[in-house]
Amino acid sequence: MDGLIKNADTINKLLARYGVKFGIYKNGEFKEQLFPFDPIPRIIDNKEFSYLEKGLTQRVKALNCFLSDIYGRKLIIKDGVIPEEFIYSAKGFLPPCDGVTPPKNIYSHISGIDLVQSKDDNWYILEDNLRVPSGASYPMIARELQRRSTPDTFLNNSVIDNRNYADLLKEVMDYVNTGGINVILSPGRYNAAFFEHSYLAERTGAILTTGSDIVCENDNLYYIDYNGKKQRIGAVYRRISDEYLDPMTFYEDSVIGIPHIFEAYKKGNVALLNAPGNGVADDKGIYYFVPKMIKYYLGEESILLNAPTYLPYYEQDMKYVLSNFDNLVIKDVAEAGGYGVVFGNSLTKEKKSEFIELLKKEPRRFIAQEVIDFYDLDILDNGERVPRKADLRAFVLSNGETKVWPSGLTRFSRNPDSFIVNSSQGGGFKDTWVLSR
Amino acid sequence: MGIITLEKSDHLFWLGRYTERVHTTLKMYLKSSDRMIDSDPNYYAEYCKKIGITNIYGSRENFVKTYPFDESDPNSIISNLNRAYDNAIVMRDYIGTETMAYIQLAIDDIKTAERGDTPLADLMLAIDHILAFWGCVNDLIDDEQIRNIIKLGKGVERIDLYLSLNRCVSDIQKEYRRMKQFLAKSLMRYDESVLYTMDNMLSQYEFDYMNVRNLLRNLFVVSQ
Amino acid sequence: MFLPTDSARQRIDNLHTQVLNCPKYSMTRDNFNNKKLYGAIEKPHNSFEVTICGTAKTGLDIYEEYTLNPVEYSLLKVQTPLTAPGKKLNEYYKNLELDKFSGTYDKALHIMHTLYYTFSYIKGATDIHESAETALSIGKGVCQDYAHIMISLLRMEKIPARYVVGMMLGEGASHAWVEVLCNGYWYGFDPTNNKLVNDEYIKVSCGRDSNDCSVIRGKFYGIVNQLQTESVTVEEV
Secondary structure (H helix, E strand, O other): OHHHHHOHHHHHHHHHHOOOEEEEEEOOEEEEEEOOEEEEEEEEOHHHHHHHHHHHHHHHHHHHHHHHHHOOOOHHHHOOOOOHHHHHOOOOOOHHHOOOOOHHHOOOOEEEEEEEEEOOOOEEEEEEEOOOOOOOHHHHHHHHHHHHHOHHHHHHOOEOOOOOHHHHHHHHHHHHOOOOEEEEEOOOOOOOOHHHHHHHHHHHOOEEEOOOOEEEEOOEEEEEOOOOOEEEEEEEEEOOOHHHHOOOOOOOOOOOOOOOHHHHHHOOOOEEEOOOOHHHOOOHHHHOOHHHHHHHHHOOOOOOEEOOEEOOOOHHHHHHHHHOHHHEEEEEOOOOOOOOEEEHHHOOHHHHHHHHHHHHHOHHHEEEEEOOOEOOEEEEEOOEEEEEOEEEEEEEEEEOEEEEOOOOEEEEOOOOOOOOOOHHHOOEEEEEEEEOO | OOOOOHHHHHHHHHHHHHHHHHHHHHHHHHHHHHHOOOOOOOHHHHHHHHHOOOOOOOOHHHHHHHOOOOOOOOOOHHHHHHHHHHHHHOOHHHHOHHHHHHHHHHHHHHHHHHHOOOHHHHHHHHHHHHHHHHHHHHHHOOOHHHHHHHHHHHHHHHHHHHHHOOOOHHHHHHHHHHHHHHHHHHOOOOOHHHHHHHHHHHOOOOOOHHHHHHHHHHOOOOOO | OEEOOOOOOOEEEEEEEEEEOOOOEEEEEOOOOOEEEEEOOOOOOOOOEEEEEEEEEOOOOOEEEOOOOHHHHHHHHOOOOOOOOOHHHHHHHHHHOHHHOOOHHHHHHHHHHHHHHHOEEOOOOOOOOOOHHHHHHHOEEOHHHHHHHHHHHHHHOOOOEEEEEEEEOOOOOOEEEEEEEEOOEEEEEEOOOOEEOOOOEEEEEEEOOHHHHOOOOOOOOOOOOOOOOOOOOOOOO
């Protein structure tokens, strides 16, 4: 580990060399930034990982069952486990997906589950990301470069190799592929995660495309080469969001989508990873119900804990939220990427009453959570070790069986007072070691 | 890979062109700054005229100081290298992270040279990395077509620059023969009648450079 | 674009579809069971034309049977951005005093009557993206606005309601009205004309709001001026 710390600059230089960047818009201008890498890894021993693995597998299985149910028979609503308002007023519930079964009945192929560890050593689920979770490429390439710069570290520690992520991803694409090539659909190089799109394309052998060279004909998707020859596409790992996917079905003004791709999907002629409509399951309001889903679909108790959550929608919870406002963190269910998060105690008196007004007016729009006392991780700040808030995004892949990638993206906040670790807000990342013993 | 779309072939072609432009202009820049030391202090003006860029430099000092480095000048060397990068970054899955890295490194070299005490000497590192890029293209890109489209771009750019810099007939004939090999193997669409005219012209001992440049420009204008 | 289909209320015969300039098109059903015709032209073109003709036997029944799975109608109780009420609609809703009526049908009838007499039909007062709330504050609009406002009010009362696009005898353009779920049947109300939907109406499509059932939807790539025209002819046979 000392070796890693000593060679931190070398690794950061190598990351720059290979273009490990993310894009960010500042004052309306696109800029590429290096994703700051911290050399001190998060270490998860084998026993702990087995526990996480069980819990994550269970959770993702239940979420897939939920999606299949919601866009199918809707038993969970009929049985009164989840109030119908929570489904139908969720922004992520897409009526066009109703009654559509994706290839092999898998909805969330690549799930990014965000967790934090608390001071009492418990892991809590922060949120599920079932639409287009990003970030696996960073620890993947960082590991490659660390092994090059400090091979001894990996000789002396039994760290499970995490560079197989691309193989896992390819297996998933191949499994649901309906006959044809695999492509990765990116909004283009000015997307924040473009590095990841291009790197995963290189590593999985899928073709990177922005959609301009794809046509939909007779309900099949084709990729057109420069002589006009067409090749059928069997699976699209799309990194654009649902609303932009197909201007003929969703957001009509989308210029990055592929017209009629949804019809091809609906007729079973192409697999979309992840399936459109998944937003209903990773909605912050639905999060509250995930342990109930696990019980309902799998007949099991949830292994991993949710952060204690209140729904102002329920009168009782609203009362609790109002009387404990200062101790809670309130999240807007429609926002993501660290936006729309408010800490009760951080508001001025004026702002607070303004906010409470809004909360009372639109209770369904918010959830409130107890602030978890994070177990901080050390980072290196100008050569010194200092504690910072960090979370872990675990990647769970589903292709018939559900697998947890033995690594993950550990993001940290560089600001000592901040809880927000998102790269778009200046956070950095660490490697995540899962030990084989 | 096997499938290259029109858009992707375009990126590969221009990646080749811009990288070559940077390579040749970097070498020209080093040469011209040498020439301006004693024999011909205003040579930069002639240089600008030759390669067809606006002379916004005003003085020898300013030319030496800004031509390679100024990102706000669209004709600067770094601007052309940024364009090469723009074409490379969208082709990572075709050319590979390892190959792409050398374009990134060349950019870093030019930026380091700008800040350093010996900019001219430091710029040589950028040339090294561009050569390493071409080495990777040859060595790491297995797909013949991809390789040949990039090299076709390089060939076309080199002929164009050599013509504008008034290089000797035999140099141009040699580059033309090389470019034609890449053209055939790239499977790119081109105007056969233009190529035929160029063949005839370039087989002479003397030919009008302007005419050849115009023909070259029209070589890839193919009606759909 | 959407095509009319058979239902308890209407039967469609001799449906002819003629698509000029577009060799490849297909048919599908959306989640509201609307029948949709779609296709794409890849080559540059100067015009594109679709003609649909056929005969409709209407007025077979006064309602449409409820065919969806029971929890699915809940979707039609949820407001959409176009129907979401604001201050104006809330006020209007309160003044309706709907608790005075016991049945869903009577409530819908009351809303229709009231809206007809308090809202004015003026072409061009609103545009096609206008929400119910804005239209109501302007106080005037077209059939789309009547329908959105009525739907919004019904949903505030937790009554499932859907937006319907169709054609009406004697009108030269498509028309919009509302269907309300009462006792397991969908009844049609036309607030623009203060009329119950009868044999003068041919239904084409339905959905949560106008966005779900705009007769024609398309995407066009290129930078030229374009012009779209639509004409509807309904004659008695």
